[in-house]
Amino acid sequence: xxxxxxxxxxxxxxxxxxxxxxxxxxxxxxxxxxxxxxxxxxxxxxxxxxxxxxxxxxxxxxxxxxxxxxxxxxxxxxxxxxxxxxxxxxxxxxxxxxxxxxxxxxxxxxxxxxxxxxxxxxxxxxxxxxxxxxxxxxxxxxxxxxxxxxxxxxxxxxxxxxxxxxxxxxxxxxxxxxxxxxxxxxxxxxxxxxxxxxxxxxxxxxxxxxxxxxxxxxxxxxxxxxxxxxxxxxxxxxxxxxxxxxxxxxxxxxxxxxxxxxxxxxxxxxxxxxxxxxxxxxxxxxxxxxxxxxxxxxxxxxxxxxxxxxxxxxxxxxxxxxxxxxxxxxxxxxxxxxxxxxxxxxxxxxxxxxxxxxxxxxxxxxxxxxxxxxxxxxxxxxxxxxxxxxxxxxxxxxx
Amino acid sequence: xxxxxxxxxxxxxxxxxxxxxxxxxxxxxxxxxxxxxxxxxxxxxxxxxxxxxxxxxxxxxxxxxxxxxxxxxxxxxxxxxxxxxxxxxxxxxxxxxxxxxxxxxxxxxxxxxxxxxxxxxxxxxxxxxxxxxxxxxxxxxxxxxxxxxxxxxxxxxxxxxxxxxxxxxxxxxxxxxxxxxxxxxxxxxxxxxxxxxxxxxxxxxxxxxxxxxxxxxxxxxxxxxxxxxxxxxxxxxxxxxxxxxxxxxxxxxxxxxxx
Numbered sequence: 001x002x003x004x005x006x007x008x009x010x011x012x013x014x015x016x017x018x019x020x021x022x023x024x025x026x027x028x029x030x031x032x033x034x035x036x037x038x039x040x041x042x043x044x045x046x047x048x049x050x051x052x053x054x055x056x057x058x059x060x061x062x063x064x065x066x067x068x069x070x071x072x073x074x075x076x077x078x079x080x081x082x083x084x085x086x087x088x089x090x091x092x093x094x095x096x097x098x099x100x101x102x103x104x105x106x107x108x109x110x111x112x113x114x115x116x117x118x119x120x121x122x123x124x125x126x127x128x129x130x131x132x133x134x135x136x137x138x139x140x141x142x143x144x145x146x147x148x149x150x151x152x153x154x155x156x157x158x159x160x161x162x163x164x165x166x167x168x169x170x171x172x173x174x175x176x177x178x179x180x181x182x183x184x185x186x187x188x189x190x191x192x193x194x195x196x197x198x199x200x201x202x203x204x205x206x207x208x209x210x211x212x213x214x215x216x217x218x219x220x221x222x223x224x225x226x227x228x229x230x231x232x233x234x235x236x237x238x239x240x241x242x243x244x245x246x247x248x249x250x251x252x253x254x255x256x257x258x259x260x261x262x263x264x265x266x267x268x269x270x271x272x273x274x275x276x277x278x279x280x281x282x283x284x285x286x287x288x289x290x291x292x293x294x295x296x297x298x299x300x301x302x303x304x305x306x307x308x309x310x311x312x313x314x315x316x317x318x319x320x321x322x323x324x325x326x327x328x329x330x331x332x333x334x335x336x337x338x339x340x341x342x343x344x345x346x347x348x349x350x351x352x353x354x355x356x357x358x359x360x361x362x363x364x365x366x367x368x369x370x371x372x373x374x375x376x377x378x379x380x381x382x383x384x385x386x387x388x389x390x391x392x393x394x395x396x397x398x399x
Numbered sequence: 400x401x402x403x404x405x406x407x408x409x410x411x412x413x414x415x416x417x418x419x420x421x422x423x424x425x426x427x428x429x430x431x432x433x434x435x436x437x438x439x440x441x442x443x444x445x446x447x448x449x450x451x452x453x454x455x456x457x458x459x460x461x462x463x464x465x466x467x468x469x470x471x472x473x474x475x476x477x478x479x480x481x482x483x484x485x486x487x488x489x490x491x492x493x494x495x496x497x498x499x500x501x502x503x504x505x506x507x508x509x510x511x512x513x514x515x516x517x518x519x520x521x522x523x524x525x526x527x528x529x530x531x532x533x534x535x536x537x538x539x540x541x542x543x544x545x546x547x548x549x550x551x552x553x554x555x556x557x558x559x560x561x562x563x564x565x566x567x568x569x570x571x572x573x574x575x576x577x578x579x580x581x582x583x584x585x586x587x588x589x590x591x592x593x594x595x596x597x598x599x600x601x602x603x604x605x606x607x608x609x610x611x612x613x614x615x616x617x618x619x620x621x622x623x624x625x626x627x628x629x630x631x632x633x634x635x636x637x638x639x640x641x642x643x644x645x646x647x648x649x650x651x652x653x654x655x656x657x658x
Binding site: 045046049050053080081082085086089109112113115116117119120121123125126362363364365366 | 486499500514515516517518521523524525527528529530531532537538543544545546561563564594595596597
């Protein structure tokens with residue numbers, strides 16, 4: 001066994017002073033003649049580096065320009081790489097002014113460490129690239145974002161193409177339809193989401209009813225709240241709220257799942273086994289969403305109207321039977337279809353965005369977080385844009 | 400910081416039991432680690448090598464027994480004292496466990512920032528030194544872990560473990576996943592660092608080459624206990640059937656020829 005050299009090799013001192021020794025470092029300088037002698041002492045270690053750094057800095061600043069510098073290590077009891085780096089700073093600072101620096105009194109262990117430091121830091125530090133002006137940085141960023149947005153669009157379209165191709169491969173018998181996976185996803189996407197969706201839409205319906213009654217009352221038009229709640233819910237709010245909730249709840253989960261599979265090379269493993277990740281992972285999820293979202297929307301619609309009816313009963317004194325009778329008279333079936341027809345498209349957008357972002361995850365945990373956030377934000381944004389396009393479409397049809 | 404002469408007992412494990420659920424994985428284990436040595440801990444899969452390591456560094460609770468590090472019983476320490484001990488050891492996890500959202504330089508500076516008050520230039524300097532010490536190129540400093548090869552990740556993780564100049568380093572299978580050349584270089588690196596920095600190295604390993612090449616002492620785990628400690632020669636002479644199989648196999652013979 002080699003003798004324990006290095007930082008610990010001061011057993012004698014430690015034996016005398018014991019373990020309670022609070023490490024302390026000394027730094028003294030004196031000028032004799034034209035030579036500056038720097039006497040170092042105590043423990044130059046990680047513990048003392050923080051305290052010694054300002055003193056070393058002031059020594060360098062006030063050292064003037066002697067003919068030569070002598071670093072006296074005689075009283076140094078311990079030296080580690082942190083303290084050593086600090087001491088080397090003195091040497092480098094005077095060296096840079098063209099003043100020769102000598103060392104003396106290094107113990108064998110300390111010399112080994114010092115040599116290691118000098119060796120490790122021998123190469124000059126790479127000079128960091130000069131930062132660009134703020135305006136250029138800003139323009140850079142804008143440009144990057146624009147290019148990125150363009151790439152997003154291309155990625156969305158090309159990914160959609162892959163999905164269509166995967167669907168095609170199922171019909172031509174090349175691929176396989178994975179019913180079990182679809183059912184499993186449907187359970188997670190739709191069935192388990194029913195309670196929270198019902199609750200949220202119930203509350204939204206109630207809030208719309210309350211606001212409607214509050215303002216319609218002034219005109220004595222209380223009963224119009226039925227039209228307000230039903231039509232608004234069926235055409236817009238139901239599908240929108242449910243889609244946003246699904247984007248947050250399920251879209252993020254898809255991104256995180258596929259992303260972590262990507263991180264651990266599971267996607268690559270699928271590929272090399274001859275399986276198409278789009279067919280195995282993406283398609284079941286997309287199908288589950290496309291089936292599940294209309295169902296959730298329908299449930300959400302019922303729940304929101306119920307919420308509206310309950311609030312109308314207790315807040316607006318409109319009996320529930322009157323509420324539903326008026327709803328049947330006033331609200332035609334087309335409003336239901338206008339809302340429901342949007343749901344599969346919303347599902348497609350949410351699913352595609354979630355899966356693309358998942359596939360984009362790189363090695364780090366941070367990237368997983370970034371892509372998950374991006375997935376939810378982009379999905380919600382696109383859901384709202386799509387809803388607006390549908391509104392224009394139905395308005396111009398007069399439907 | 401207390402100083403330990405070479406050969407002093409720096410970690411002592413006495414009658415320790417660790418288990419999960421009903422099953423005790425380690426039961427009545429004794430082990431000493433001497434200052435300045437490279438101790439190799441071997442054992443079959445599932446014998447609790449990693450669990451024992453994780454128990455010593457405080458990640459897994461033990462059922463009974465006593466562990467002292469630097470002559471201090473880890474159970475009786477206050478939080479502050481425990482923290483003070485923790486900065487005196489460094490841990491290299493099997494897969495590096497570098498923080499993936501930080502660059503190599505930032506990874507190395509995490510403990511520096513946490514424990515010390517140093518200026519940015521000095522911390523950069525220290526990170527640069529550690530990177531050079533573990534044999535990475537200077538341009539690795541600003542790379543993220545995902546941009547590094549397996550061997551570079553191990554080196555960067557070692558640099559982080561050495562950030563505060565610890566007295567003990569725990570290495571969990573440091574050479575696993577490295578090619579033989581990389582593994583040999585890593586062994587040499589550990590030995591060099593031990594010699595220059597006066598480290599005590601506690602190394603869990605399966606690598607017979609490493610055991611033969613750099614370990615001063617080997618501790619073999621089986622049946623929840625340390626069944627033997629000693630040099631490579633002691634292991635080879637030991638009658639325990641598992642040891643005979645482990646050190647008597649083809650791979651072991653090949654390693655001996657090389658060593």
